[in-house]
Amino acid sequence: MDRTGLLIILSSPSGAGKSTLARRLMDWDASLRFSVSATTRPPRPGEVDGQHYHFTTPGAFLQMVEQGQMLEYAEVFGNLYGSPRAPVEAAMRDGRDTLFDVDWQGGQQIRASALGGHVVSIFVLPPSLPELERRLRARGQDSDAVIAGRMRKSRDEISHWAEYHYVLVNDDLDETEHRLRAILTAERLRRERQGELGRFVKALMEEET
Template sequence: MISMESKKGKMIILSGPSGVGKGTINKELRKDKSLNLVQSVSMTTRPPRPGEVDGVDYFFVDKETFKDAIQHDELIEYAEFIGNFYGTPRKTVYERIGNGENVILEIEVVGATQVLKKEKQENLVSIFLMPPSLKSLEQRLRRRGTEKEEIIKQRLDKALLEIPLKHKYKYVIEIDTVENAVEKVKDVLMKEETLEVSKYYSKYHVLRKEVNTVVKQSYMFFVDNWRENVERINTIRIPDGFDFKNYLVDILTNKIYSHVLANEELSVIESKEFIEAIIEHLMIDVNFFSIEQNAFQ
């Protein structure tokens, strides 16, 4: 394993719509002890759930205590949701940052907005976790099986108001898979110099490099020899409605998918759709549509 030592304690905001996967990604990140990440413990007025421990999962308090903490500016942020209050105690967070630890604030969008307005930006790394679609967010909420239909609808309605606020964050990470999202967050921490890095590249970073290299080599070879390739394609019986772009995407996707999985380090990232999306972005970068339009002239 590549060693990474703490360089400077920072406050890392991990936010996004309810049900997007904040808790899952947070948990996976903190499994890697070399990242020097610790979880901030929030204060809440809701009752403990089975198995939750006061001071470990939350600081469980009554509403009067919570309101007193607000009046004395003891909370970095706070919000109310479905009749309960949630907030982040200032003292414990800054004590841990002062000790060189990177503190993750897994918080709702309302609370994150308060932090972004009130706290010093040099201490912050703000990350918005974005669902691939509202449909996928709804499916995730339903799979949890912990809430009634009315609550699910409230969360989805709230997400429609929260997603447009993503531009307020420094980083927006789309969750295609949990594995990829975790690696993207690691890339952010590296870029922000939150970690003391001698030489570190996450699996996501390496995957992009592999894909870029293979696609550009393969695709630019096609572009450089487009006339010969087009003439060869014209000799083939092409059915009506043939989609030239998708045909090329499929060829390159299969080639890269096999190439990447041949690398043992990347064998855990098996999303063909993820690789295909990168290919399509690269095709735009090298002006695929212009080449395609001119190819048959």
């Protein structure tokens, strides 16, 4: 296997279904690796260190940034979030694709990085903004002020939709999952992504018939 793993970037405003879709893709394809972000924000109830996030201190986070160990990072609502580089590069060498749940800032930095040629970026739009707000309220986690802040951030996020390779409107989770699977299946079939093909065709042409 001399295929290089892809970097699949999934972005969307909060509440558009991105986390559910990411989880479904991971369930569908066991070879897919999820990029667990590092963050300086405190864990929410139920969040597990190393699974949902790598919870870390601002000092440790900045040291990783200074050492070039973050593929991308950004400050959101006063907390730092970043994608550690080493596990992504290890997955790429193993021919495994990595799934990133990052915002437009993360997407821009990964595309602009030395690994940018291996990126497939997907933006998930909500069917409507009132629907998005309804989904945020249905979580029952946040105050009105926090929800208002999230909706402002959502508009900011949506304004970057045109920077992505693929854009999906998530008006039906099953259909959107089906489309995401199709995108991954197709991207892996692109000629330049199939490292072993050259050898296969060479052997094919040398066959006696």
